[in-house]
Amino acid sequence: MSGDGLPPLREVIAAHELRAKKSLGQNFLLDLNLTRRIARAAGALEDHEIVEVGPGPGGLTRALLMEGAKRVIAIERDRRCIDALQEIEKAYPGRLTIVEGDALEVDMASLVSGPARIVANLPYNVATVLLVGWLQSEPWPPWFESLTLMFQKEVAERIIAAPGAKSYGRLAVLAGWRTQAEKLFDVDRAAFTPPPKVTSSIVHLVPRNEPLAPANPKTLEKVVAAAFNQRRKMIRASLKSLGVDAGALITEAGLDPQERAERLTIEEFCALARTFDAMKGT
Ligand code: SAM
Numbered sequence: 204m205s206g207d208g209l210p211p212l213r214e215v216i217a218a219h220e221l222r223a224k225k226s227l228g229q230n231f232l233l234d235l236n237l238t239r240r241i242a243r244a245a246g247a248l249e250d251h252e253i254v255e256v257g258p259g260p261g262g263l264t265r266a267l268l269m270e271g272a273k274r275v276i277a278i279e280r281d282r283r284c285i286d287a288l289q290e291i292e293k294a295y296p297g298r299l300t301i302v303e304g305d306a307l308e309v310d311m312a313s314l315v316s317g318p319a320r321i322v323a324n325l326p327y328n329v330a331t332v333l334l335v336g337w338l339q340s341e342p343w344p345p346w347f348e349s350l351t352l353m354f355q356k357e358v359a360e361r362i363i364a365a366p367g368a369k370s371y372g373r374l375a376v377l378a379g380w381r382t383q384a385e386k387l388f389d390v391d392r393a394a395f396t397p398p399p400k401v402t403s404s405i406v407h408l409v410p411r412n413e414p415l416a417p418a419n420p421k422t423l424e425k426v427v428a429a430a431f432n433q434r435r436k437m438i439r440a441s442l443k444s445l446g447v448d449a450g451a452l453i454t455e456a457g458l459d460p461q462e463r464a465e466r467l468t469i470e471e472f473c474a475l476a477r478t479f480d481a482m483k484g485t
Contacts, residue, residue: 205235207269209294215260216396219287223397227281228326230395231259237394238266241405244387245322245351248272252315254347256306256323256333259284261291263324268295276314278302306333312346319346324353327399331358331374338377339420343410350382350408359386359404366468372431377424380415380469382408416473423476430464430472437461442475447482455482 212233223229258264258277364370392398433441439460442449456478
């Protein structure tokens, strides 16, 4: 037994024949001490509903419940995991809601009824798509009070990077614009079954009440993606792909056409996005 009256995760995996599938980004955490540490990193849980993407056999789900989460709403795509999760539901009556489906298609905001947090050991193949979707939530501030997420370490570094840093790019701009993001700790690859190729890291993001500067989120994403698509070039070259007069866009935004994307601040990208919308008449 594991402190919650449920069998150890290794037994759960064997009993339900949950051989990890690479196509679903399955790398399971079986150490409840580690999953409880991740659950605690999310902040106060008692008054919060937690949306968990990809519970798998339920290691993090159990940790969230053991640490006192008011309710966990767990979205899992792999049918094989649902029976295992139902056993957890029985042990915590009324506190676990299992949603079988693709997290990319589920309307998560509609599943919660009060203060909420998102906590997940994300499937690596959809991790950044999910993060960008959460960062583009409307209205802002969003329906969640925080995001506590596992990424490959290299992706975590791209999320928290500052202007000028090697990892600074689209993810850092989008995350820093609307949230305060920090890396909390690394998780060795040996902690997973099966072990992935690289180290992972937990990142904690707290939405800002006001973004760093005004901008339309879709336009900002578009401008940032164009700028970093050719990150070593001057922005007067890389922004040509936006289909407007790049020189006029940059000077009207008050920037130097010889600047490179990796040196622009988030506020400067916002100025480009606002000017782009004004030029397009939107
Ligand atoms: N939370 C578990 C843990 O920490 O041991 C499993 C984490 S594993 C890295 C990712 C999980 O996400 C798998 O259970 C996988 O089946 C699930 N998954 C993959 N793609 C998904 C999607 N699009 N929507 C919902 N779940 C998904």
